[in-house]
Structure formats: structure tokens, C-alpha cells
Amino acid sequence: MEKAPADLELILQYFSDFTPQQLQQLAALKELYSEWNSKINVISRKDIDSLYEKHVLHSLAIAASFEFEKGAQVIDIGTGGGFPGIPLAIFFPDTRFHLVDSIGKKIKVVEAVKEATGLSNLTTQHARAEEIKDRRFDVAVSRAVAPLKELWTWAKPLLRKPAKEAPSLPATRGLICLKGGDLAAEIAESGTRPRLIEIYDIFPIDYFKEKYLLHVPFP
Numbered sequence: 001m002e003k004a005p006a007d008l009e010l011i012l013q014y015f016s017d018f019t020p021q022q023l024q025q026l027a028a029l030k031e032l033y034s035e036w037n038s039k040i041n042v043i044s045r046k047d048i049d050s051l052y053e054k055h056v057l058h059s060l061a062i063a064a065s066f067e068f069e070k071g072a073q074v075i076d077i078g079t080g081g082g083f084p085g086i087p088l089a090i091f092f093p094d095t096r097f098h099l100v101d102s103i104g105k106k107i108k109v110v111e112a113v114k115e116a117t118g119l120s121n122l123t124t125q126h127a128r129a130e131e132i133k134d135r136r137f138d139v140a141v142s143r144a145v146a147p148l149k150e151l152w153t154w155a156k157p158l159l160r161k162p163a164k165e166a167p168s169l170p171a172t173r174g175l176i177c178l179k180g181g182d183l184a185a186e187i188a189e190s191g192t193r194p195r196l197i198e199i200y201d202i203f204p205i206d207y208f209k210e211k212y213l214l215h216v217p218f219p
Contacts, residue, residue, distance in 0.1 A: 059084030078145035
């Protein structure tokens with residue numbers, strides 16, 4: 001593997017099996033988001049210098065915990081500027097990602113990043129999740145968009161039930177969301193029984209204390 005740019009050192013502390021193309025795609029994110037953030041407030045301006053920690057690595061906590069098989073279909077609900085969808089699309093080039101947001105200017109940014117990095121496994125849609133009626137997915141992902149009860153209400157109708165005769169199924173199914181803080185009341189209110197993973201156990205960095213991955217399986 002060729003030497004990676006300095007900006008990627010943090011990522012490479014936890015992941016090492018990247019192709020040269022993936023390294024180029026990851027390295028391009030800093031300049032792309034810095035440029036777009038000067039025009040549109042895509043992410044918090046104070047976070048742009050911590051892009052790889054607070055946005056890219058945070059998104060890749062999903063990749064550290066779950067496997068998406070070749071050909072799986074994943075929807076990113078409320079993707080904002082493309083997180084977690086864009087880092088995951090880079091990490092899983094054989095998985096199809098559909099990034100959805102209700103704010104058109106944010107989808108415009110995602111499209112620009114997609115084109116600049118050559119992410120051919122990524123599509124976008126300017127819409128609310130509940131407006132999508134004609135597509136089904138194996139997995140839904142989301143980051144800090146809405147309470148779990150709402151996320152599950154939006155995600156469940158979009159998730160595909162596996163065919164009984166299918167010889168093999170995607171390794172992961174259901175809803176995976178990135179959240180923080182005390183989640184006890186939110187989980188109880190949702191009526192779901194998610195698997196809870198503490199991100200600090202994956203990436204022992206202070207920023208990830210009290211940040212979690214929640215997985216609600218389906219069906």
C-alpha cells in the first residue's frame with residue numbers, strides 16, 4: 001500500500017486494508033468539504049479541522065462493527081453532507097448506497113463529492129425518507145437525525161424482507177444509527193430492542209465517549 005497523506009494517519013490507526021483508489025478518495029474529502037463549507041454550512045465550521053475524527057472515523061465505526069456484503073443495498077436517511085454514507089461507500093465499494101436528505105443544497109454537496117471522488121456505487125435523492133415508496137433496502141443507516149422511534153418508523157417500510165429461498169443473505173440487515181448521550185429513555189420509547197455498541201470501545205478517543213452504535217435487526 002502506498003504511503004497515505006498525513007490527514008489519513010488517524011484512519012489508518014484502525015484500518016489498513018485500503019486500495020490506492022480508496023486512499024485517494026479518503027484524502028480528497030478534506031479539500032472538498034473545506035471548499036463546500038466555505039459556501040454552504042455543510043458541517044459545523046469548527047469541526048472542519050477535525051473532519052477525519054468527527055465525521056469520517058465516526059462514520060466508519062459502522063464499518064468496524066458490521067459487514068455489508070457485495071450487492072447489498074443501503075439507504076442513508078438524512079445524510080446531510082454525506083455522513084455516514086460517503087465514508088461507507090468508499091469503504092464498501094461493492095455495496096450500493098442511496099443517500100437521502102430533505103435539504104436540496106446538502107444533496108448538491110453530496111453529488112459534487114461523489115463526482116469528484118468517482119464513487120460509482122452511490123446515488124442520491126432529494127426527499128424525506130417517508131416519501132420513498134418504490135424502493136427497498138437491506139440496511140438503513142443514519143447519524144444524529146431523529147429519535148430512534150421516528151427513525152424506525154421511517155426505516156421499517158423501506159427494509160426488504162429476505163426471500164425464504166435465498167441461498168445467502170447480506171451479513172447485516174435492519175437499522176444502524178449513530179447516536180450519543182443517555183439513550184435509555186429514547187430506546188424505551190422506541191419500542192425496539194437494539195444492540196448497543198459503545199464507539200469508545202472501538203476507537204478509544206475522548207471524542208467518542210458516550211457515543212454509540214445502535215442496531216435494530218430486521219425482520
